[in-house]
Amino acid sequence: MTTTAPAPAARAEGLTKTYGSGDAAVTALDGVTVSFAAGEFTAIMGPSGSGKSTLMHVMAGLDSPTSGESWVGETALSGLKDKGLTALRRDAIGFVFQQFNLLPTLTAGENITLPLDIAGRKADPAWLDEVIAAVGLADRLGHRPAEMSGGQQQRVACARALVTRPSVVFADEPTGNLDSRAGAEVLGFLRRSVKDLGQTVVMVTHDPVAASYADRVVFLADGRLVGELRDPTAESVLDRIKALELPRAALEA
Amino acid sequence: MLRATFRSLLARKLRLLLSATAVVLGVSFVSGALVLTDTLGAVFDDLFASVNSKTAVEVRGAQPFAAAQGETSRLPVPTSLLPVLEQVDGVAAVVGDVSGYAQVLTKDGKPYGSGQAPALGVNYDANPRTSAFTLRSGRAPAAPTDIALDASTSKGSGFGLGDQVTVLLRDGRSTYTVSGIFGFGENDNLAGATLVAFEQRTAEKVVGSPGELEVVRLAADEGVSQAELRDRVREVLPKGAEAVTGEQSADEAAGQIKDALGFFNTFLLVFAGVALFVGGFLIFNTFTMLVAQRQRELALLRALGASRGQVVRSVLVEALVVGVIASVVGLGLGVGVAVGLQALLRAFGGDLPRGPLVVTTGTVVTCFVVGVLVTALAALLPARKASSVPPVAAMRDAVTSEPSLRRGTIVGLVLLTLGVAAIAKGLQGSIGVLGLGALVCFLAVAALSPLLSRPAARLLGAPLARGVPGRLGRLNAMRNPRRTASTAAALMIGLALVSTVSILGASAKASIDKIIAGAVGADLVVQQSQGFDGFPPAVAKTIGALPEVADVDVLRFDAAKIGDKVTFVTAVPAKAVGSTVSLTEKAGSLRLGQGVLLAGEGEAKARKLEVGQQVAVTFAKGAVRSYRLGGIYADNQLIGPYLLDQSASSDFRTQLDGVVLVSKADGTSDAAVRTAVEAAITPYPTVEVQTSDEFAAQASGQIDVVISIISVLLLLSVLIAVLGIVNTLALAVIERTRELGLLRAVGLGRRQTRRMVTVEAVIVSVFGALLGIAVGSAFGITLQRALADEGITELRFPVGRLIAFVLVAAIAGVVAALLPARRAARLDVLAAVAST
Ligand SMILES: Nc1ncnc2c1ncn2[C@@H]1O[C@H](COP(=O)(O)OP(=O)(O)OP(=O)(O)O)[C@@H](O)[C@H]1O
Ligand SMILES: [Mg+2]
Secondary structure, X not given: OOOOOOOEEEEEEEEEEEEOOHHHOEEEEEEEEEXXXXXXXXXXXXXXXXXXXXXXXXXXXOOOOOEEEEEEOOEEHHHOOXXXXXXXXXXXXXXXXXXXXXXXXXXXXXXXXXXXXXXOOOOOHHHHHXXXXXXXXXXXXXXXXXXXXXXXXXXXXXXXXXXXXXXXXXXXXXXXXXXXXXXXXXXXXXXXXXXXXXXXXXXXXXXXXXXXXXXXXXXXXXXEEEEEEEOOOHHHHHHHHHHOOOOHHHHHO | OHHHHHHHHHHOHHHHXXXXXXXXXXXXXXXXXXXXXXXXXXXXXXXXXXXXXXXXXXXXXXXXXXXXXXXXXXXXXXXXXXXHHHOOOOEEEEEEEOEEEEEEEOOOOOEOOOOOOOXXXXXXXXXXXXXXXXXXXXXXXXXXXXXXXXXXXXXXXOOOOOOEEEEEEOOEEEEEEEEEEEEEOOEOOEOOEEEEEEOHHHHHHHOOOOOEEOEEEEEEOOOOOHHHHHHHHHHHOOOOEEXXXXXXXXXXXXXXXXXXXXXXXXXXXXXXXXXXXXXXXXXXXXXXXXXXXXXXXXXXXXXXXXXXXXXHHHHHHHHHHHHHHHHHXXXXXXXXXXXXXXXXXXXXXXXXXXXXXXXXXXXXXXXXXXXXXXXXXXXXXXXXXXXXXXXXHHOOOOOOOOOOOHHHHHHHHHHHHHHHHHHHHHOOOOHHHHHHHHHHHHHHHHHHHHHHHHHHHHHHHHHHOOXXXXXXXXXXXXXXXXXXXXXXXXXXXXXXXXXXXXXXXXXXXXXXXXXXXXXXXXXXXXXXXXXXXXXXXXXXXXXXXXXXEEEEEEEEEEEEEEOOEEEEEEEEOHHHEOOOEOOOEEEEOOOOOOOEEEEEHHHHHHHOOOXXXXXXXXXXXXXXXXXXXXXXXXXXXXXXXXXXXHXXXXXXXXXXXXXXXXXXXXXXXXXXXXXXXXXXXOOOOOEEEEEHHHHHHHHHHHHHXXXXXXXXXXXXXXXXXXXXXXXXXHHHHHHOHHHHHHHHHOOOOHHHHHHHHHHHHHHHHHHHHHHHHXXXXXXXXXXXXXXXXXXXXXXXXXXXXXXXXXXXXXXXXXXHHHHHHHHHHHOXXXXXXXXX
């Protein structure tokens, strides 16, 4: 099963992102070439400021690279204008941010179907049921975000990210604001969505335990890819971090 | 603390600028109105002082009653008094003045002048001891065929020395030769009037009445003061005549004009008040939102030890700075408004004398007080709210807790009760109390409207809520009922007033139509199209002689005092009643005759007049006569409240005709009689002929003009309210930055984002419009009821117009959303998501 590499759901080639210019220039990404296989759960790790969020934003079409190219499925992002990027985000990409993922005016159910509603499409009822069941919030769909816990809110956000059956879901520290139990609920859901529903998830995390839910961990430092780990466990991730001489302090930040 | 205040001021200058604009507009109206009245007042003071500078004493007839609106209705001074006055010790010179209708015709036979300013014929006073005229060229009129023109009329009409000029007079037209051109000192004319000056005797004959003078002016010998001479003159005066000093006469003349200007001034100030009131709402909204957004910052200040008072003061100082800046700008703009209004008055009212702009200390102080007070008052509640932010809010996530609407509702109900009570009181005659009542009602509705805004937004948004952007826009309009309500309330005020005016106007039109339809039984109505006094009896005589015409009836109108009220009386030939003048008998008999008075139903009811009783009538020329009330007729627009026999018109001020009713001869077509009458009146360009239908349409047409003028001015307040919507939306977009970023991230397109903001704006503005129309309808119905006795008996809703208002409001919403929507759509998604 691991002999043939699955077709990538998203990939990047020589991605460079520089903020500012001259003396004040910051190179957030420095020639990153990476590929995220379809049906895989990938974690991205690295110290604070290493460019993890920047990588996700550029690959998700929220930001444009200084040079290099990235693809979602077969679509090259550099060729798209705002309209195309918007449609791509709506149809082919799912998002989970660290916090503030939901519109306060909409109920959980409405938040989940928001991308479909925006596109003016009907949800595939079977898929919707599956996602909602997986997220375990069937009885909370009528609630507004203010009436839900942080973990529940993040699970709703995950369900929303999956509802369009996107090519790839990007999650930037989705458990960063949660305690370990609520975090485990969200991670469990992401895990199931890959395993049982066949989705592709890319997740940034600082937590080796969270990373251990993934199929693969990619390590980033100073805007460069510095390593990779398959079928990680919390220990193996920690070991690798040590081996890469990443400052622990950064990881705990 | 002060420094923190100024920092935050600077940081939000755009926001504040927008809300300050509302105050700026209001203040500039106030300042414009004041500067204009002061300037014109000073100009007229100067003018009349210089015109009257040679007059030490003026002798004039007593006033039988004080007529309405500065109209002079004085008794004449007999010519026989002149020799008596000449004998008074200290009198250097005496001149008896007359004045009356004299209309210059232009070279192509049209009446010269705007039709607004009077066209007067006067005697040319050539005596340098008394004359106010300054001869510019030529010589004083000496022969009966000579005239002198004022320099402005000469310039405007193109008539110069030696030219033949046709002048319309009370008794027909005559042609004269221009012998001289005159001015008044530096001024080319006298307060815009078109003057034709005749030689003394001729003037007495053609514009005055034989043996009667309007006033006698006296010049004093050296060393005799005005007051001294006046006292001496008084001793020789007969009953019915009075003497005043030249200074007093000048003051009175200027005062009359200033009274008229004062009306204009009040009119402008009312609109300024409306603009400021709406502006107050804007300031209130802006500060409320700014305080809400700064909740964390304020809480931090409180946590750091700032007292409640300090927080209140910091917000108030911010408001004061805005108020002061707005006042300064408004004051400056107002001077420009005054200049513009002067130009406008010139364009409509003819020549105004020119003078430097007068900006008094009073104007400056008023503008500052008004601007600062409105701003500070409007910011008071938000400031108090700011101070109630608990210090812990700094630590919590800023969840803007929505306090219950109950307090606002109670306040609203109390205000509503007070407002309705004030309106009820005001309807008994005090316009000030009425206005105050309306104001309180507006506040009440504004306080109550948050209750409505959620259901209203749900309902109004329903047709717009197809698709996610529409649904989200609707939800946004519903999420903060107070904000939606107070933004809409600003729009409500303007629309309520416009609706009131429209409803009243439509009702007045319907009422007039009802009583005018059938008021005229004649085939044609001949009346004056220009000027005020009426037209010469020769017109009726000419028309009556036409073969196409069977009969003519002449109507004359004049002011008279009945009981303690100055009113209008109409005189017609007895035979007209029931034929050309259709009257419906309500009581008694409508047979006119010597000593018989008829009254309209409304008037009779209001004055409790009974058929058969004696009624004393004081005429403008001083005669007091007693009439028997012969009968009561259903109200009639043409006739007015009282009707007398034709013979009574000899007691009227002028012997000019007001209206001529024409009945065609048997076997003549409508078109033929009209053509004949039109041809017959061509020598009288100020006279026009209409069918009775046209006559009725003209009356309601005038109402349309008034409604349009008032509506345009009120739309200014709607404009300010639109600024308010822009402001609220712009602040909301900032408040919802993260939300917008999220929406954009999950795929909401730019157009969809714009649509979302636009839908919210349209919901708010249509909500405001509907509120306004509801309140305006309530006002309109109330006022119509109250004015039923004054003749507005019908109630009409101009449905089309009201619907148009809603549409205009919807469009205004779309326009208001343009910039905020653009901003929302342009938001940098990443920055929005990242911002906390
Ligand atoms: N808008 C920006 N302007 C300038 N520099 C930026 C901007 N955004 C990110 N950077 C810089 O780019 C670098 C990478 O930032 P990025 O947010 O990708 O790091 P990260 O790995 O996600 O860190 P963290 O773990 O703290 O979230 C940092 O040095 C950061 O300061
Ligand atoms: Mg990051």
